[in-house]
Amino acid sequence: MSAVLALDIGGTKLAAALVSADGVVQRSARAPTPADPWPVCHHLLEQVRDGAEIAGVGVGSGGPMEWPAGLISPLNIPGWRDFPLRDRLVESYPGVPVRVHNDAACVAAGEHWRGAGQGVDNVLGMVVSTGVGGGLVLGGRLIDGATGNAGHIGHVVVQPDGPDCVCGGQGCLEAIARGPAVVAWARERGSSAADGRELAALARDGDQVALAALERAGAAVGVGVASAAALLDVRLAVIGGGLASSGEPFWRPLQTSFARHARLGFLTGVTVVPAALGGEAGLVGAAALVLAGDRYWSVG
């Protein structure tokens, strides 16, 4: 099979890649997300394609979206509301499959196909970054849910009387553990950290507020993963995204909290590990929608 084009659409960044049939990124390109992203998407795709024959196009995008129709309305791209991304791509790349899914589902697929979840049939994939998202691989297949939205672990409630969430709910994991919320919590307590990267650096230097902020976030993620593991009977949770790169100050409380709450016998041996593919997981997973469609694409 030929290589495929992969596209990863985020609120701040667009990325495209040519991914070989065995799941290796051959060429990639990135650009900030402009107000009207379509011309840039198309340009990036053509740039990485560089005239190559392709077997299809896979896309991971921030939601919400109409799935599998591929009408996308990414929360952080106000200019796109019910934008017919799939139709546009079909026009540009006729005759090959074009498949659009949620970005976090693509991360889960990518980590399962070529990352930390290889060979494990039941995996929770997560991203802890500007938002907290996830995707589910159960019985070796990507789970879509009724509307393509399965895996929204960011909106598992970890503290029912906790902070309000952007979704309108209360105490969601995302409301506590998303990068901007963690930084805001630290700044309210006097921290100078401007973003998650600075917060992690401060924590590594022993700053107490930064450590407490990352501990609070890690513990909340541990609760959410424990809940998901009980509900899904997965063997592995794989966590990527910026905040998950914060090292021990984030991971130690996460593991402690997970161990405290995941106590059922069948959860013995479940592991929670960092993502292996880093920033490429979403692109590799988007490619997998086409290249390993038997496992990651359930619809026609």
Add this chain to the structure above:
Amino acid sequence: MSAVLALDIGGTKLAAALVSADGVVQRSARAPTPADPWPVCHHLLEQVRDGAEIAGVGVGSGGPMEWPAGLISPLNIPGWRDFPLRDRLVESYPGVPVRVHNDAACVAAGEHWRGAGQGVDNVLGMVVSTGVGGGLVLGGRLIDGATGNAGHIGHVVVQPDGPDCVCGGQGCLEAIARGPAVVAWARERGSSAADGRELAALARDGDQVALAALERAGAAVGVGVASAAALLDVRLAVIGGGLASSGEPFWRPLQTSFARHARLGFLTGVTVVPAALGGEAGLVGAAALVLAGDRYWSVG
């Protein structure tokens, strides 16, 4: 197809049924669970079989168990530890499929096949009773998980600093909403209720402590269902079991809490309803393991 034998193994009660190919209970029989349940199980099965030709045997049992091998160790049947139930049934009923799954998975399968979840592809099935259990039907199929234990919604954490749970964890839904815990909470506050049925009767008469106990339980279930709905993208949650028969004092706070927490766009229109099959859901679902194995039995 001929009818099948169904067996439902609980800590206090055993039930057997002959279930027709279209999922209707033809004959059923029940008995209290003795210390050594096998002779009684066999007797009940033969009683309802009454000489009929059968196409297989389906069993729902309390866990834990080795699945799909059918070695069962029900928490509330101390005499059975790694009891080879499937092997025993194969000896008694040679030449037909014998399939053993978790009781709550069978309830979910039963409600999806012939109950409140008919025609809905993505359903969470739950039992709120002596314990809190569940099963998942996603994409029209029963989800097993890595060890056959998918669906353990009773151990979704709804209050991280909440009461200790029998599983060893803390703040699990089961620790708050299982019948005995709800009754104990009320009795600590002066209630005379001896069991969930009495508590529900007191609540219907306006007793404030009974109302508060059921409100606390219902609200916790609402949080757990909201978390599960976000994670699974189901369209429907179906709840059976004794405590779920407590009427408005349980269901109103449940719905209020669910509505408070299930706020993502794709959760609009998700409904939470009482089980339709009542006490027969587990038997019908056990039968479905054989009669509709394409949807409810994934292994050979």
